[in-house]
Amino acid sequence: MKRILNTETIKYLGEKVKVCGWVNTRRDHGGIIFLDLRDRTGLLQVVCSPELVKDIKEEFVLEIEGTIQKRPLKMKNEEIKTGEIELKAEKVKILAQAAVLPFDYLSKTADLKLPTFLDYRPLMIRDPKIKAIFKVGEISTNSFKNTLRNLDFTEFQSPSIVPAVAEGGAEVFHINYYKYDAFLAQSPQLYKQIMIGAFERVFTVAHVFRAEPSVTTRHLAEYISLDAEVAFIESWEELMDICEIIMKNVFSDLKKNCSQELALYQAAVPTLTVKIPRLKMREAQKIIFERTGQDHRKEPDLTPEDEKEICQFAKEKYGSELIFITHYPIKKRPFYTLADPEDQEFTLSFDLLYQGLEIATGGQRIHQYETLVKNIKKWGNKPKDFAFYLQAFEYGLPPEGGFAFGLERIVKQVLGLKNIREATPFSRDMERIDQRLSLKKKHGKKP
Amino acid sequence: MKRILNTETIKYLGEKVKVCGWVNTRRDHGGIIFLDLRDRTGLLQVVCSPELVKDIKEEFVLEIEGTIQKRPLKMKNEEIKTGEIELKAEKVKILAQAAVLPFDYLSKTADLKLPTFLDYRPLMIRDPKIKAIFKVGEISTNSFKNTLRNLDFTEFQSPSIVPAVAEGGAEVFHINYYKYDAFLAQSPQLYKQIMIGAFERVFTVAHVFRAEPSVTTRHLAEYISLDAEVAFIESWEELMDICEIIMKNVFSDLKKNCSQELALYQAAVPTLTVKIPRLKMREAQKIIFERTGQDHRKEPDLTPEDEKEICQFAKEKYGSELIFITHYPIKKRPFYTLADPEDQEFTLSFDLLYQGLEIATGGQRIHQYETLVKNIKKWGNKPKDFAFYLQAFEYGLPPEGGFAFGLERIVKQVLGLKNIREATPFSRDMERIDQRLSLKKKHGKKP
Numbered sequence: 001m002k003r004i005l006n007t008e009t010i011k012y013l014g015e016k017v018k019v020c021g022w023v024n025t026r027r028d029h030g031g032i033i034f035l036d037l038r039d040r041t042g043l044l045q046v047v048c049s050p051e052l053v054k055d056i057k058e059e060f061v062l063e064i065e066g067t068i069q070k071r072p073l074k075m076k077n078e079e080i081k082t083g084e085i086e087l088k089a090e091k092v093k094i095l096a097q098a099a100v101l102p103f104d105y106l107s108k109t110a111d112l113k114l115p116t117f118l119d120y121r122p123l124m125i126r127d128p129k130i131k132a133i134f135k136v137g138e139i140s141t142n143s144f145k146n147t148l149r150n151l152d153f154t155e156f157q158s159p160s161i162v163p164a165v166a167e168g169g170a171e172v173f174h175i176n177y178y179k180y181d182a183f184l185a186q187s188p189q190l191y192k193q194i195m196i197g198a199f200e201r202v203f204t205v206a207h208v209f210r211a212e213p214s215v216t217t218r219h220l221a222e223y224i225s226l227d228a229e230v231a232f233i234e235s236w237e238e239l240m241d242i243c244e245i246i247m248k249n250v251f252s253d254l255k256k257n258c259s260q261e262l263a264l265y266q267a268a269v270p271t272l273t274v275k276i277p278r279l280k281m282r283e284a285q286k287i288i289f290e291r292t293g294q295d296h297r298k299e300p301d302l303t304p305e306d307e308k309e310i311c312q313f314a315k316e317k318y319g320s321e322l323i324f325i326t327h328y329p330i331k332k333r334p335f336y337t338l339a340d341p342e343d344q345e346f347t348l349s350f351d352l353l354y355q356g357l358e359i360a361t362g363g364q365r366i367h368q369y370e371t372l373v374k375n376i377k378k379w380g381n382k383p384k385d386f387a388f389y390l391q392a393f394e395y396g397l398p399p400e401g402g403f404a405f406g407l408e409r410i411v412k413q414v415l416g417l418k419n420i421r422e423a424t425p426f427s428r429d430m431e432r433i434d435q436r437l438s439l440k441k442k443h444g445k446k447p
Numbered sequence: 448m449k450r451i452l453n454t455e456t457i458k459y460l461g462e463k464v465k466v467c468g469w470v471n472t473r474r475d476h477g478g479i480i481f482l483d484l485r486d487r488t489g490l491l492q493v494v495c496s497p498e499l500v501k502d503i504k505e506e507f508v509l510e511i512e513g514t515i516q517k518r519p520l521k522m523k524n525e526e527i528k529t530g531e532i533e534l535k536a537e538k539v540k541i542l543a544q545a546a547v548l549p550f551d552y553l554s555k556t557a558d559l560k561l562p563t564f565l566d567y568r569p570l571m572i573r574d575p576k577i578k579a580i581f582k583v584g585e586i587s588t589n590s591f592k593n594t595l596r597n598l599d600f601t602e603f604q605s606p607s608i609v610p611a612v613a614e615g616g617a618e619v620f621h622i623n624y625y626k627y628d629a630f631l632a633q634s635p636q637l638y639k640q641i642m643i644g645a646f647e648r649v650f651t652v653a654h655v656f657r658a659e660p661s662v663t664t665r666h667l668a669e670y671i672s673l674d675a676e677v678a679f680i681e682s683w684e685e686l687m688d689i690c691e692i693i694m695k696n697v698f699s700d701l702k703k704n705c706s707q708e709l710a711l712y713q714a715a716v717p718t719l720t721v722k723i724p725r726l727k728m729r730e731a732q733k734i735i736f737e738r739t740g741q742d743h744r745k746e747p748d749l750t751p752e753d754e755k756e757i758c759q760f761a762k763e764k765y766g767s768e769l770i771f772i773t774h775y776p777i778k779k780r781p782f783y784t785l786a787d788p789e790d791q792e793f794t795l796s797f798d799l800l801y802q803g804l805e806i807a808t809g810g811q812r813i814h815q816y817e818t819l820v821k822n823i824k825k826w827g828n829k830p831k832d833f834a835f836y837l838q839a840f841e842y843g844l845p846p847e848g849g850f851a852f853g854l855e856r857i858v859k860q861v862l863g864l865k866n867i868r869e870a871t872p873f874s875r876d877m878e879r880i881d882q883r884l885s886l887k888k889k890h891g892k893k894p
Contacts, residue, residue: 020679059843096845121838125645134646154581160654176621176622177668198572198573201487207606207654222606367542394546397508434609435610435835
């Protein structure tokens, strides 16, 4: 007999079926045992005689044959798709046993601390509420891709191993590459710029790496960057227009495909009916000063608190959960960022904030070879280390710009997660690669 | 005026338009200059008076306004989409200049050696014949994803930074991870196995890393692995069935979407009308011995020459460009591979060969916790280093298996490329990260 999925059983009333899954819960009611069997589609109640399921505990993996029958009226469960039926088990085969659970992981997740969540990740990801996080990530990524494909972008794969540091030297991981030094890419920036020479419009879903020297709720050492680059822009504001379309589609795709997942977090995604407001950083600082008395008007960047405050302002004034902050100072941006021709101290750059957190960053790039060489030197780098990249400009690249979204940040904000470590299945940070690093021997020490 | 794309101009006969692109070629015909302007859609002939395009050379980036007119009859070019029209330029704006080209890169690519191709990658990728390679890669990747999505698989992102070595110790890159040792993932194997505990069927497009100690035409230090894992299989042969569907769709999607690209390489993709033959490794060796006299019947693996020979056999005997070779010896496979219950010396594993090259590998895994722990020890590893992975099995994982395709190998074989370095935009190998490594200082040495 061919296995069918749990939610398919409702079409087999009175018929024999075979199902497979994990024991979600086991309830002993005198002479009858009730199992909730979990598969990738959801739960199915299974009624068994005690001898059929002797020694079977939570998370055992079973193959069960039996007959689908109507549940007694008072046993109906409207919260699950199979709530009107149940499987009367006739044959139970154990496909895999499971150790006794370390805690009642399905019903008590809310009480667990984050480190426990992460220590028990391989088990915890089975919790529908945790699974929901990754579904939201998958749908958001696909939405990003589909939007850009519809706008005639080409996808490419950007390398993770790079020969030089593009974004700044401190927060980079070193690799021993044969006998040479190499680094993990901090972004696909240089490669997406090269690729527009062939395709004009490109995007990539890239793993990027930052050796963040501190533990925050907003940073990961390895994260997913949704990156795009656009040639032949006439104004850098076109980049924000594209970002706006992307987020509009992400939200509507989540609404369409993740209603159950969003409900588990009581999360509502905004409908982008109004245009996302655009505000210069200096203007934002002025507004924050007027609203809070905090004077950051000479600071080169917004603080995390500033970002929260200006989002609050955008919500109150424009009814928008998102806001673009533009014109960051030239000193706070990488060497390839184009200066504002009207005020060379600032750049044609932007961040997109969502509920108090930066979820994307972008801007117009320098596309003139000589200016770029000059800037590489000004930023303390050697043009010869960027010879490969510079080649693209030496042989002519048009005016262009791009942006990058942090996938885990979108997921975190959409679901209202407290810590970005929750937004990725396998968090890499200062404290952890799967297991806690404190359990590992340190570099250079013998075990 | 809004820019339109080159291939859109055919709808604007007699009208004013604005186009943008690179100067592909420049031909001086006495008092008239002909430019071929290249954008992402193709070429457009532009007729200019000499003073409009003074000093303009190949690869300059231009914005041109003018009027679309019919070409004189004898000037028609049936090989391009805009072959019946041309743009009479009225205004030419230089968006970017270009240095004098190092060689006539568009017409002489066939004469260049591979190292030159790679040294000039940022320029060379503009050649339609090189661009075609990446388009084939993109379409193949999307085809893989769409096939699996239709089979109810969930996509996830597998981490690149890992704490332990899963596939074997020698060919791995070390990272300095804060104060600890870490590695670049050789495959997403352990993570896709963990993920099936939540989703049953998962896939991932992963960058994976092998510190190959030698330079071959088949290996890259960083490559794209199209990975999938399937829970609740009843037979390991189901995995080959899925691989067969994937390749069938890859070929038909390439035929549908890449006819121009394939034509540039005189490449024809096979139509999988027959079932891909499946042959045990020992049987293959016997057949090779009978055909060639080469006796490899006691070797633990097929040699590259064996793979070519057995593909030739499959083509002659079954009319199939592809063949599955199964039952590799247990010693040649990683610790998680399931032994054949009928002959414990061999495994329930397979390689998929295409025109003489392995393009995929897969098999059923050990899903019983105790067997897995035993095998980890047998392979000389410590179970404690795999505690995180083992957790998934400790709490019950069903019978399962999976497979991985090497994207660049598919691309190489489809287009008949000589070297796999051609199949990726930015090759990482023993000799190169963008620039040749021989130009770089060695590890530990001061510049």
